[in-house]
Amino acid sequence: MTAPTAITGARIFDGDLWHENRALLIGNGKVAAIAALGDVPADARIVPMDGLSLVPGFIDIQVNGGGGVLLNEQPDVEGIRTICAAHARFGTTALLPTLITDSREVTATTIAAGLAAREARVPGFLGLHLEGPHLSVARKGAHDPAFIRPMEQADLDRIVAARRGLDVLLTTLAPENATNDQIGALHAAGVTVSLGHSDSGYETAAAAVEAGARMMTHLFNAMSQLGNREPGMVGAALDLGHLNAGLIADGYHVHPVSIGAALRAKRGPGRIFLVTDAMSPIGTDMTSFFLNGREIFREGGRLTLADGTLAGADIDMASCVRYMRDTVGVELEEALRMASLYPAEAIGMTGRKGRLTHGHDADFAVIDGGVNVVATWIGGMPVFTA
Structure with missing residues (x-):
């Protein structure tokens, strides 16, 4: 089984609420969880995004x-x-x-x-x-x-x-x-x-x-x-x-x-x-x-x-x-x-898209405070980095 990816250091907006001091865990192209930092698996690949925000x-x-x-x-x-x-x-x-x-x-x-x-x-x-x-x-x-x-x-x-x-x-x-x-x-x-x-x-x-x-x-x-x-x-x-x-x-x-x-x-x-x-x-x-x-x-x-x-x-x-x-x-x-x-x-896709919660596609934008896009991930993979 492939080790999960953990995005750390960023505020996370799940579509409803903001999460501070948490990690976005990704596995098999899906969101696994928004987890406490102490709960990040030891074998996870850590991707730091300090000072930025993750949004759907x-x-x-x-x-x-x-x-x-x-x-x-x-x-x-x-x-x-x-x-x-x-x-x-x-x-x-x-x-x-x-x-x-x-x-x-x-x-x-x-x-x-x-x-x-x-x-x-x-x-x-x-x-x-x-x-x-x-x-x-x-x-x-x-x-x-x-x-x-x-x-x-x-x-x-x-x-x-x-x-x-x-x-x-x-x-x-x-x-x-x-x-x-x-x-x-x-x-x-x-x-x-x-x-x-x-x-x-x-x-x-x-x-x-x-x-x-x-x-x-x-x-x-x-x-x-x-x-x-x-x-x-x-x-x-x-x-x-x-x-x-x-x-x-x-x-x-x-x-x-x-x-x-x-x-x-x-x-x-x-x-x-x-x-x-x-x-x-x-x-x-x-x-x-x-x-x-x-x-x-x-x-x-x-x-x-x-x-x-x-x-x-x-x-x-x-x-x-x-x-x-x-x-x-x-x-x-x-x-x-x-x-x-x-x-x-x-378009009837809320089961897969529009939120960063368990089971949804790991599609997200990484933005700064000015809502400028720093990076974009689709299916748990980076497709753009500024």
Whole structure:
């Protein structure tokens, strides 16, 4: 039996509480215990992390790219590997590479790449997020309207088949372009259905939730807004307790006052959690890139099409946590949960991810007091050291 690893000298946040003067014990890629220093096994491999903090690894379920790779442009195992490695530098230990609306052929190729990435055990790969093509043209954002279309039986069959080979499969759709029967079939097959890029009203969204939708994609963006006579998709996300909602906390997609109001208004048990919606420039000095043949420009922390439309985000998860703490005013512990525990809840992975307690995957970020990532471990192994 392999000797355990003991991480010592660091404060440990298990997802609920901080532990001082304790060691994180790791065995076979899992958390064995948070133990008193006197209980560390004599044969343990000691890894000192004095003066730092261990926190559950970040889980990002909307990641379009990173490290110079956009999934749409390189839908293969090496592309997925590059994206995962790029985000590991910023504390993300599990992610869903996200395909932005594209052709049937690119979608099929991406699914095949996801299945191959799972087989290859790519560190950090958790599954896929298919964002589209069954969206609303009226709320398309940066999605190419040439590819947007209603869901057909062949699309449904492909997604259900893909779910059988993936730990997690998330799809974003608009109720305008998918029926409640289709949403129900996806839910029954274990697919996480997220509502997004939709101009639907509250009642339509509520019916989709009744059918099995359980998430809302990038709250406030590319959706009907909360109004005095029509609550819209935003109102549905906040009022319907079964819905979890992703949030891009970069200072451009949502105003901090709106974020604070949403956090106070959200009805449970559903949560608001963090996503990056990151594109290929993360971890690089790129100033532009292409999506579906259209150039996207990077300037001042924003990514936009030539007409100024926001096109994904130029932010990593550690930066989102800092923004929530420093600008929105959320306690650090809650910001950390928004980046780890709550996304794990949203995709049904709390048995493995989101906490540092016995039996959970030994996925964690090592951070300093400024929430800068010093190291990242996945499955009990270091994958990044600053």
